[in-house]
Amino acid sequence: MTERGALRVRLNSLKREIAKFGAVGAVGTLVNFGVFNLVRHVTDLHVVRASVIATVVAIAFNYVGFRYFTYRDRDKSGRTKELTLFLLFSVVGLVIENGVLYAATYWFGWDGKLQANFFKFLGMGIATLFRFWSYRTWVFKALPARETVAHAESFLEEPEKPPAVRRAS
Numbered sequence: 001m002t003e004r005g006a007l008r009v010r011l012n013s014l015k016r017e018i019a020k021f022g023a024v025g026a027v028g029t030l031v032n033f034g035v036f037n038l039v040r041h042v043t044d045l046h047v048v049r050a051s052v053i054a055t056v057v058a059i060a061f062n063y064v065g066f067r068y069f070t071y072r073d074r075d076k077s078g079r080t081k082e083l084t085l086f087l088l089f090s091v092v093g094l095v096i097e098n099g100v101l102y103a104a105t106y107w108f109g110w111d112g113k114l115q116a117n118f119f120k121f122l123g124m125g126i127a128t129l130f131r132f133w134s135y136r137t138w139v140f141k142a143l144p145a146r147e148t149v150a151h152a153e154s155f156l157e158e159p160e161k162p163p164a165v166r167r168a169s
Contacts, residue, residue, distance in 0.1 A: 024065035
């Protein structure tokens with residue numbers, strides 16, 4: 001395969017990955033906003049607490065979507081490690097997402113319903129960039145390319161033996 005062809009294949013693969021990540025993320029966003037606004041309107045919890053609950057629910061939904069849809073072809077050998085890393089990076093994303101909301105609400109006093117949803121969305125956008133990078137780099141690692149594996153396996157094969165030389169009797 002030419003260098004240009006290999007680049008095209010990698011870019012197409014990245015486009016598909018981003019599209020799948022975006023599809024799961026879009027539904028996760030709806031889950032996040034739905035739970036956030038439901039909790040805010042049904043309970044008397046503060047805005048950031050409601051947002052943290054919503055983010056945790058969305059994280060659980062997203063793990064299932066990423067593992068079984070977006071990254072279903074990735075390495076599945078270390079599920080405990082994968083889940084641990086997913087939760088670690090998700091918590092960092094939770095802090096980023098809700099840190100933006102916290103700053104807007106408690107530092108600047110922007111705590112109206114529309115403002116809370118706007119700053120939650122802004123925080124989610126920033127956290128999403130971090131999550132995409134961390135999940136694809138650390139959590140759902142790519143398996144080696146088929147060509148690389150085939151090339152590596154070719155070294156393991158025994159070389160063909162020359163036909164036996166007949167001895168003159």
